Amino acid sequence: MADTALHPGDYGAPPIGRVRWTICLMLFLATSINYVDRQVIAILKPTLEQSIGLTEVQYGYIVDAFQIAYGIGLLAAGRLMDRIGTRIGYMLVMAFWSLSAMGHALASTAFEFGIARFCLGLGESGNFPAALKTVAEWFPQSERSLATGIFNSGANVGAVLAPLIVPWITLRYGWHAAFLATGVFSAIWIVWWYARFRQPKEHPKLGDAELQHIYKDAAVEMGPQVPWGRLWGQRQTWAFGLAKFFTDPIWYFYLFWLPSYFSAKFHLNLSHIGLPLIIIYNVSAVGSIAGGWLPAPFRKLGFTQQRARLSAMLVCAILVVPIFIASSVNSVWIAIALISVAAGAHQGWSANLFTTPSDMFPRSAVGSVVGIGNMIGSIGSAIFAFYAGHVLQLTHSYASLFTIAASAYLVGLMILYFLSSGLRSAEIAA
Incomplete structure (x- = not known):
């Protein structure tokens, strides 16, 4: 009977409130800034090939520097969020990655870009552990995949904004200025987060009904503090991490090599590269939100939460498969359509995959599990970036890269599925 008071559609029930969705908006904007900073170098790759003589292999090494640092940072970032909390932790990591992004403007060689990229990877590693821990703190389990899909769609908005902003700044003020421009957005967000973010129990605008709604699963989810080393022995940790290992590299391939792919195959220059990327990442944003919503209709069919999540991920995995022909098509619009669907499906997959740690682990361990899993994903991304740089230098063909992308999900x-026994909750002794 008590639960009926939590649903605004019931007779006489008070409205739940929407403060948690304002928090989700803040996560969305932080992720947008994160991806603008991340994608600048991909858009400028053809420009840097001309200005500093950057080669495919060198570019692969620069991407590797980011991925290796990202993986190292994730080992600490998840634990940092569990230890000091997301209010201070999120501000610290954003300040560090923003300064690192601006530091690219000082680079003039591939080695110097590698150093700047390494620092950027260390800083950006904190975004997703912080955001996912915040979702686990602010949303009940039933809303988390949608909240994750919404904030994760910020990655696509950032990837859309970058091709709008970077070419315009570069053509007028030079590529150095393009790396400096995003620092303003970071500074505004940091001030906003510090002023407005609190834990649910401490938030001055959060009503009782919404607080009860947020914490309705808390009794079974909170759990004890889990030693970090113990998480490495859990099959569920490795299930999440290996799923990231195989699929994270595909997203980074899109992010860091699509401008080069369109330039090499369809001869699109800096003035024309924006439209394909804008279309692809707008579709990706829709895919992220739709993928987060997708478990809901499966639940209405009577599926359990775990089975609904896995079914949604299967749909997304199947939608990626046609991308294997992207290297052989001769129409830029067919290529855009194939990559758009695949990128949107990736984001739908990611919205659900990112939610699985909070499905399988107590809230006190979510940040650490996400950090471990993302670190494993970064190892896969570094290996794939090394392979991509060398195969493109030797063959100038994207065929094997798109074939790997088609099967990875x-x-x-x-x-x-098999390692986690169908997303079964981890059995962690106190």
């Missing part, structure tokens, strides 16, 4: 889903 089905492989990742099988590993996730």
Whole structure:
């Protein structure tokens, strides 16, 4: 009977409130800034090839520097969020990554870009552990995949803003200025977060009904503090991490090599590269939100929460498969359509995959599990970036890269399902 008071559609029930969705908006904007900073170098790659003689192999090494640092940072970032909390922790990591992004303007060689990229990877590693821990703190389990899908769609908005902003700044003020421009957005967000973010119990604008709604699963989810080393022995940790290992590299391939792909195959220059990327990442934003929503209709069919999540991920994995022909098509619009669907499906997959740690672990361990899993994903991304740089330098063909992308999600889903026994909760002794 008590639960009926939490639903605004019931007779006489008070409205739940929407403060938690304002928090989700803040996460969305932080992720947008994160991806603008991350994608600047990808858009400028053809420009840097001309201005500093950057090669495919060198570019692969620069991407590797980011991925290696990202993986190292994730080991600490998740634990940092669990230890000091997201209010201070999120501000610290954003300040560090923003300064690192602006530091690219000082680079003039591939080695110097590698150093700047390494620092950027260390800073940006904190975004997703912080955001996912915030979702676990501010949303009940039933809303988390949608909240994750919404904030994760910020990655696509950032990827859309970058091709709008970076070419315009570069053509007028030079590529150095393009790396400096995003620092303003970071400074505004940091002030806003510090002023407005609190834990649910401490938030001055959060009503009792919404607080009860947020914490309705808390009794079974909070759990004890879990030693970090113990998480490495859990099958569920490795299930999440290996699913990231196989699928994270594909997203980074899109992010860091699509401008080069369109330039090499369809001869699109800096003035024309924006439209394909804008279309792809707008579709990706829709895919992120739709993927987060997708478990809901499966739940209405009577599926359990775990089975609904896995079914949504299967749909997304199947939608990626046609991308294997992207290297052989001769129409830029067919290529855009194939990559748009695949990128949107990736984001739908990601919205659900990011939610699985909070499905399988107590809230006190979510940040650490996300950090471990993302670190494993970064290892896969570094290996793939090394491979991509060398194969493109030798063959100038994207065929094997798109073939790997087409199959990675089905492989990742099988590993996730069997290792986690269908997303079963981890059994962690106190």
